[in-house]
Amino acid sequence: MGRAAFRATHAKTGGKFPPKKGSAGAQPHGSNEAIIKEALRSLDPEQSKIEAAKNPNIVLADEALNENWVNDGNGGMKPATSFQEALDYLASRNAQLFRKQTANDYELTEIVVHLPDNLCIDDPVNVSYVLDENGKQVISEKTGQPLTKPRRIARDPDEARRYFNDAQEFLTEHGIVAGGHDGLHWRTDQYSEHRPHMQLGFDSYAVDPKHPGFLRNEFSRKWFSHRDVVYPDGHPKAGKSVSGKVKLSDYQTAMREHMIERGWPVEAEIDKANEGSYLGKKNYARADNNRIIAEDRLAAAREQEDQNAVDLAELEEADADLEERTQDIAQRETDWLTRKRKLDAREADLDRRDQETADDRLAAQNERREAESLNAAKRAEIARLRALREDVERDLAAAGPAPQPPSYDDMRAEFLGEQSAQLTAFAKSRKRPDGTTMLDDFEDWARAKHAKLTRQGQPVGRYETWRDRTAAAQKRLTMAQLNDAPMRASERDRGHGYGE
Known part of the structure; x- marks a missing residue:
């Protein structure tokens, strides 16, 4: 079963939203013109590109599927052709106020109605990106890629249009919008974002009972606590002002009943923990994104745990290998030391032999020199003996036979x-x-x-x-x-x- 609900965002004069949690004052939107341009952006392709740069879940190719209307001033709606038409209608409504708006007065309420999830299917082509609170893409801790989720599209565009028509009827004809249909400025049916939805621009102006022909701003009477809106007699809180939270809860309940009455398959009850509140477009998306982020982190943690187990096994195996290698290195070191000792001994023996060779060479050189000296002496002696023989031969020749x-x-x-x-x-x-x-x-x-x-x-x-x-x-x-x-x-x- 789907859920029938709406989100309401209120902008002050000049386009300022209520303070965010933890902030000191109203948050500027730029101007209500910026609100209108964001909602009706498909009227201008350049504006679509500007908004797509801010919101990566906008599929520019589907911007042509969006449908835009503005109040025609005669109890009906007409196809919008420009942003100026919506701005002109807002100016005409402000001109009818008896008390002119100040910077702190709420001027515009943007209501968003999502198509129930059971009336949607997954987009077979495109996906939506998970965004953080700053609108930045979230990177998956598991894959390292941008985190995505299925993009939802209407299963039947005509069915979606009928659903949005019934939701508009409830808002304009059941007292939610103070001025009824005249308080509706513009409507856009969006099919180019993460999920099909309808955006409506309202004011909270109604007929001023004290000043005929003029309007007054009944924003607090509709959305916040006001002394004129109290619990009826017979109620435990009779006479006390009804809070804005209770009012919103009553509006949501009334919408569910209306949509069920129209035959739409939506839930009749909601979780008591969420009763009286509607997350709205941004809060719902934030909660959905947080869920996806948490699931991704859990999957990443489990994968990391599995990887840690694998790493542990690999480390244990590596430790065993290291121990074996350590023993092998120790054995190699022992072998190396043994070889080193042998080489040192061989080197010492070679040194000794080299010394002996040097000594032998020196001795041989000495012997050679001595032999050469002896040979020289012998040759000298031989020469002397030859001379002696010649002397003897001469003496013998002189002596006769x-x-x-x-x-x-x-x-x-x-x-x-x-x-x-x-x-x-x-x-x-x-x-x-x-x-x-x-x-x-x-x-x-x-x-x-x-x-x-x-x-x-x-x-x-x-x-x-x-x-x-x-x-x-x-x-x-x-x-x-x-x-x-x-x-x-x-x-x-x-x-x-x-x-x-």
């Missing part, structure tokens, strides 16, 4: 001399006990001497000749030794080393 060793008989004859025969005879005559003679001993001695001299290459002639030839023989012997064996250092130091 070497004498041949004498035969035993020659040596024996030379040794015995002229007395050889006598000595031989004498020696033969001298016999020994063993049967040998002195000659035998002599012969043994002579032969041994001959053999010895022959081995040494010495002659057995005259002493001087023998000594000279013996020296020459020794030189030849020395050359033979030089060709076969190296010379000792002691021999080098003493010179040639022979004949001493």
Whole structure:
């Protein structure tokens, strides 16, 4: 079931609304001209763009569906063609007041009647944006995108028009509007916003009983407490002024009864907590938006909770992985330290080997230098020996051929001399006990001497000749030794080393 209700917003002269909660004074609307231009904006495409910039739920493509009328002054309504028509009608009504309006007098009441939700369907193309109290789009905490809600459109435009006609009839003919139909300035049926609705511009002027032909402002009598409007006799509060809240509650009840009587499927009763009040366009939208925002936040919180659970599981898994990685890193560090120690030891060994190599290289260089020095000395010695050999060869050449060793008989004859025969005879005559003679001993001695001299290459002639030839023989012997064996250092130091 839908709900039949209306919202009433009152503007003072100059377009000021009542103070907002928490504010110090009336809130400026700009002027009542601005109120009229907002309501009848579809008369001017440029004005539609201006209002759409303020209200993102206005679908400019649907502005052509809106219908606008103004009071024709003859008990009827005519299609509006300009804002000026509504402004002129307001001016004509103000001109009929006996007491002229002041800045604190209420001049215009805007009434909004929404099409019940059960007479609407969701727009398959467009959505409505959820707005905060400042008219700004609300960003979803769940998706990060602008928060939206289904846009509602009339299921049947003709049905919607009939509903709005019945609502207008109730407001103008059942005492809600002080001046009846004459108090109705303009009407617009809106199909381009979030939900189809009718907006009506009223004044609260009625015939002034004290001044025939003039009007008076009965705003307080209709909407607020007034001393002339009291509870009737028999009522528990008889004689007391009826409050504006009670008046509004009675108006809403009367409207529901009227719409039900006309056959509209709307609720007969409302929640006692909301009885006597109607949220109205802005308050209803605010409450609906707050509900959607709360649902979005709840969904975001639940999603975040689920995500937190996933994150927790991932963190636990990450902790396990971290522990495993920590152990792996520790093992790798241990392995690295082991390898480092081995590398350090190898490096030290290489350093030691490098030092040994350097020492060996130095020793080799020293040995090489020493060998080179020895080779140089050896080459010098060889050169000296070659020079010595040349000297010896010259001496040998000067000495002539070497004498041949004498035969035993020659040596024996030379040794015995002229007395050889006598000595031989004498020696033969001298016999020994063993049967040998002195000659035998002599012969043994002579032969041994001959053999010895022959081995040494010495002659057995005259002493001087023998000594000279013996020296020459020794030189030849020395050359033979030089060709076969190296010379000792002691021999080098003493010179040639022979004949001493």
